[in-house]
Amino acid sequence: MVDSRPPFTCDEAERLVRERYGIGGRAAELVAEFDRNFLIEANRDRRFVLKISPTDADESVVRCQIEVLSFLSVTALAHLFQKVQPTADGFDLDAVSSAGGSRHWVRLLTFLPGHALADLTTRPDRLLRRVGETLARLDQTLLAFDHPGAHRDTPWNLACTLRLAPLADHIVEPSRRDLVLRLLDRFRRQAAPRLDRLPRSVIYNDANPHNILVSDLEPSAARLCGLIDFGDMVYTATVCELAIACAYVMLGRDDPLAAAVPVVAGYDALRPLAEVERLLLYDLIVARLCSSVLMSAGARVTEPDNEYRLISSEPIWELLEELAMIDADEAGERLRQACGGSAARNRSSADILAVRRRHLGLNLSVSYHEPLKIVRGEGQYLFDDAGRRYLDLVNNVCHVGHCHPHVVAAGQRQMAVLNTNTRYLHDGLAEYVERLTATFPEPLSVCFLVCTGSEANDLALRLARAHTGRRELIVLDHAYHGNSPTLVEISPYKCEGPGGEGLASHAHKVAMPDPYRGSYRGPDTAARYAALVAEAVAAFWKHGAGAFIAESLIGCGGQIVLPDGYLEAAYRAVRSAGGVCIADEVQVGFGRVGSHMWGFETQAVVPDIVTLGKPIGNGHPLAAVITTPEIARSFATGMEYFNTFGGNPVSCAIGCAVLDVIEREQLQLRAAEVGAALMAGLRRLQGAHDLIGDVRGLGLFVGVELVRDHQTLTPAGREADRILEAMRERGFLLSTDGPDHNVLKIKPPLVIQREDVDEMVAALDAVLASVG
Secondary structure (H helix, E strand, C coil), rough: CCCCCCCCCCCHHHHHHHHCCCCEEEEEECCCCEEEEEEEEEEEEEEEEEEEEECCCCCCCCHHHHHHHHHCCCCCCCCCCCCCCCCCCCCEEEECCCCCCCCCEEEEEECCCCEEHCCCCCCCHHHHHHHHHHHHHHHHHHHHCCCCCCCCCCCHHHHHHHHEEEEEECCCCCCCCHHHHHHHHHHHHHHHHHHHHEEEEECCCCCCCEEEEEEECCCCCCCCCEEECCCCEEEECCCCHHHHHHHHCCCCCCCHHHHHHHHHHHHHHHHHCHHHHHHHHHHHHHHHHHHHHHHHHHHHHHHHCCCCCEEEEEHHHHHHHHHHCCCCHHHHHHHHHHHCCCHHHHHCCCHHHHHHHHHHHCCCCCCCCCCCCCCEEEEEEEECCCCEEEEECCCCCCCCCECHHHHHHHHHHHCCCCCCCCCCHHHHHHHHHHHCCCCCCCCCCCEEEEEEEHHHHHEEEEEEHHHHCCCCCCEECCCCCCCCCHHHHHHHHHCCCCCCCCCCCCCCCCCCCCCCCCCCCCCCCCHHHHHHHHHHHHHCCCCCCCEEECCEEECCCCCCCCCCCCCHHHHHHHHHCCCEEEECCCCCCCCCCCCCCCCCHCCCCCCCEECCCHHHCCCCCCCEEEECCCHHHCCCCCCCCCCCCCCCHHHHHHHHHHHHHHCCCCCCHHHHHHHHHHHHHHHHHHHHCCEEEEEEECCCCEEEEEEECCCCCCHHHHHHHHHHHHHHHHEECCCCEEECCCEEEEEECCCCCCCHHHHHHHHHHHHHHHHH
């Protein structure tokens, strides 16, 4: 078969560069696998590399290679990479035709001086560690980069290793064929089932010693000075970057694992590996070696004249045969021991618990009788230190999914540029407050940015006090609004519970509007509970109106959905006396209710002050207070309100990214649709299990109240605890709430899928059968 690479000569390359780029110089061909590459020497100080793609090259893939170099050119790693040289007309990518009429993509890159690491016979651990560190920095930087051309089907993606297995038929030597098939079988059993748990991103994917440049061939003077060739770049499991580098540095070494150890240590020091990545690293290294010999075997049949592809694979075979003599689990453990410069990441659960008892407050609890050591989160899932996956059904903080790559990248990108306070002008702050306030009805248009929900509620009380001149509050029984002294003393859930000192004298408590367990039930529930607010206004506010604060849906009180019309009637009573209405949306905002962006909208009301927290930053400490211009003016008394970290550029970037994801992934609609399926499934269980007294919720804010008797409504708190433990054993994380801790609360990340809900309902069905 004829060489499939573009049919261009050095003379044609010189002409192309002269005509298209306005650069005269001598061309010399470079060895390459797919492209035709030419070194262009304009003079001693100006050298370039002309790359001409094959006829069948995917334009998106070629453009991806150009755009990643442009992206990297403005980062701290810019000095390590080639720069794209535009044509005389300003184009980064050009199209040319060969003498035979075939069309090819052409781009010109600057030349990086240096020597290939492959030419360095002795490689100091210092240099190999630097390789690992550099790749870790690159992977962290590339978290902020994506392109359709990286999402491609390529055999060089280690996730596709098993698809290459049929090429083993082309391996001539039976013993070597059997070796590869045996290694692939281990990969199929040990690694393949866990691949979907690995963090993913765009990676370089080709850190081999021929692509890594060093400054000197004298080992003591050599330093890493460049990385070339992004032709294999792909979106895949991020740890594949490290596995590929290790596979190559192990070639030809007397102790191959010893060569990999400093690379692993350097990488892990700057991008700590998740436990599941450590577990799979050795198998991924072997997978890369197997992929190489399989594709080489296939190439001997399909492209016998491609000199590059026919470079001897003998060193790889020798390494595979050597590794076959080593116990795979022991080899993996040796690499894992290279990780974790900080011993804290490798502590046992018992050790961590002991440290918590010695150095943390005794009133800091842990979940479950056998606490989980969680080491990674992704989407709707959490992973423990053994690599086991759990469906997270309670984390309403990671609203758009644990470690959402768009949110992570936004924070990293901004953190690398600037992070300071709001006394300096910054575009990010202006953009965020405009976008955030645009989601609210008029006249809610003024924003205060803080760091936590507690701060937000504390500030809301100050705003109300400034506007009314009074401290008096009306609160709901069992309410919780935060952990500051000001908020604990007005939160019956805390101040009237164990260790509490009772409700503050300026706070008056009214019954929680619970249509299932409360004093009032039936069609007029909302009016009767709202009448209690009106009575409190008349009795408690004799000397001037204050504020009424209530969650739009009640969390700690037991996942209560307010009866229709309750807030409208309660707000009317409060405002008739000149009071201010505060909606606490810290737990339920940002589309969780499905039908609306904000919980208060389900009650057809507009509060005077709204507080936001938890989901606003997807785990980043960010919160906000939204109010009216009138109340904001009342607060402008001459005393400056300043929050050191509130509204900093990183927080604003993350806040914008969360809004991006909610909009782009239509998560409010997801909450409505998946929430409806969840409610339907739970109501089917209610009909089958007497332990379920009530199923209630809106969107993905759901409560399941457990009772021992449907007439007396005796709380089934002990049973609820047993259910939590049993569901945890099955891989589902739930929690309880309510005054009697008998309500299963379900508030998952909004990225949860219908399939997740179906699996959870099936598991709960089985658990209820065993408990009931």
